[in-house]
Amino acid sequence: MKRLFISLLLAGACAAPVAAEGIDPAKVEAVFKASFSKVPEGWASRLVQDETQAECSKYRDNPPAAAADAIVAREKKNIRYPADGKLMGDWEAAIKDADNGAGKRSTDDPTKAAGGNCYACHQLDKKNVAFGTVGPSLLGYGKDRKADEQTIKETYDKIFNSQSVLACSQMPRMGANGFLTPEQVRDFVAMLLSPDSPVNK
Amino acid sequence: MQLTRREVLALSVGATVFGVAGLRAGGAVAAPEDVKKLMMEFAGGEPKTGRIALTVPEIAENGNSVPVSFAVESPMTDKDYVSSVMLYADGNPVPTVASFTFTPMSGKAVATTRMRLAKTQNVIVVAKMSDGSSFTDTKQVKVTIGGCGG
Amino acid sequence: MMPRRGKLGRLFAGVALAAAAAFAAPAWADNELDTYKKMLADPFANPGNLYVDEGEALWKKPAGPKNVSLEKCDLGLGAGVVKGAHAKMPRFFADAGRVMDTDTRIAWCREQLQGIPFADSAKTAFSARGKKSDMELLTTYVANQSAGMPLSPQLGHEKEKEALAIGEALFFRRGSLLDYSCATCHAASDTRIRLQPLAHLTENKSAGKVVGGWPVYRVSQESVRAMQNRMWDCHWQMRYPSIDFGSEATVALVMYLTKMGEGAPVTAPALAR
């Protein structure tokens, strides 16, 4: 399955470069950084790419096989689990959080948890018509598969660190980047897999 | 009043987050029964359906500007014309949105405007004719959350 | 509407969501949004036009410490020429020694001609509710003076070419807490965030339609917004600090987007959500 998706990925149309060939990435980074004169305390790291971000930028999200394998291998090590080891949380909390696009912006209360904002890109509950299509529909996700230990873990890993599954996935590395907590991630796992969740109704 | 950049940003962003900048924060929202009462008072009884057609989109991308228009069948002569039309939104904090007064010089009893809707709800028009009879039409508008911020 | 499957494969691989049928949005959702947009489409009813009028009056009114108008501002076609200037932005300005977009150039003119510090224009470039922004009014007027003319970004100068290259690289640059780049949302057709169709900004037709419309009247904010606000807003959503008004990165991105939309007519101020 993974191979299939990677070949689809490679086949994906990519915008033909108009000018960026030959521009020094260090120059681009310097221009970018210099364009933020006021950086809140603790935010400087957001302006600096990690290795995975730099690689995906360089390859415009179509990394060659070796680079892709290196990204996946690195990101697999970049997954944390809740202290008690439980990976199925509270779907009711998650379905609300899935509709919340706030958090961790410069104008948000920094003490508040960020929302998952899943609906921006995914369909979840068929009653909510305001869903995006950047990501696939997740309607019936838990009906399509058995919620065994392996599926639960795979689902958790995908949400916590999408690139541990697919290099340069468009989906944020929600947990790995510290955007969502491990506890929030497991709530989303329950939202996708619990038979009581509206995703599976 | 000189706002700091931070305040300016917070305010401009606030408008996005609230979606319907004009209406969301009020709290109190009309119950559909309130509108029913308002309608009955205006019409002097239960208005009939027909003769007035309301046009609204079934789904609105943003509640701040929902296009609304109506047209009433009437010869608009000195003896037989539409005297007034009420426009209600049954889920808004103030359910009366506007009232329109026509005369035979209006030529037609039609109007188009833009309204705010705080959430998904019914939009209702009631037309009162010069002979005292009244007519109504209702349509639901779904108001959706939009954009990356939701 | 059926999103492209190759794209989808990239998005959620590993969780085996291969059933293409499941990806389709209900047809009515898009059609009904079309009805909404069509009903709002009457250009006369677009409040952005009121900003054009107000911006024109402001352009011609003496203001600032020097109490002069902006009528002598050189927007690239010579001092005092407003008509057609926006369509040829961004461009290199020798007097400033850098590439500027329309927003930035107007702030520069305000400083040079009127004595209003650039930083003050930057600070007040975005309106707050109940407090209109002179910068938004002026930018809307200037852009509207190119209505119907094709977007023609200037690329003769080395600095202009460099801006395009940097803008393109930035468009694909992933970063911050959500790993987003501009391309995450704006490099495919037929996708949407919530119910809003996303512009395919690496495709000429889609990019031209969008870029030609800015500044736009944003219904959600009950105000016009200029392109520098769009740049700020996208970076804000991507969880960056506030990107500087008129910064090299924002102007470079505007150069890239304008190049992508090259040839499309200016329709500013368009109407947007």
Next chain:
Amino acid sequence: MSETKPRIKVPETAAAGEVVTIKTLMSHIMESGQRKDKDGNVIPRKIINKFTCEFNGKPVFACNLEGGISANPYMEFTAKVTESGTFKFAWVDDDGTVTTAEQAIAVK
């Protein structure tokens, strides 16, 4: 409060007895009185509460507006024109300010 002139669209000419479409757009915040500021205080209502259109001094169309009308109110309606003359429009603000505008039409 408006520093901006309203925009008005009326045909320059019409046939006698023709019903013409009139469009008006007015710059106004339409503060509904339902919003709160960041400290939780209600922002007082400030809207255009009335719009009227007369032709040669006789009423054609009028509208009472509430806070549920969008910012920068747009109004489209019709008028039956039997003679040449002048439309007069008026917008009444909560603060008492009345903004007026006129537009002539010739009947051919």
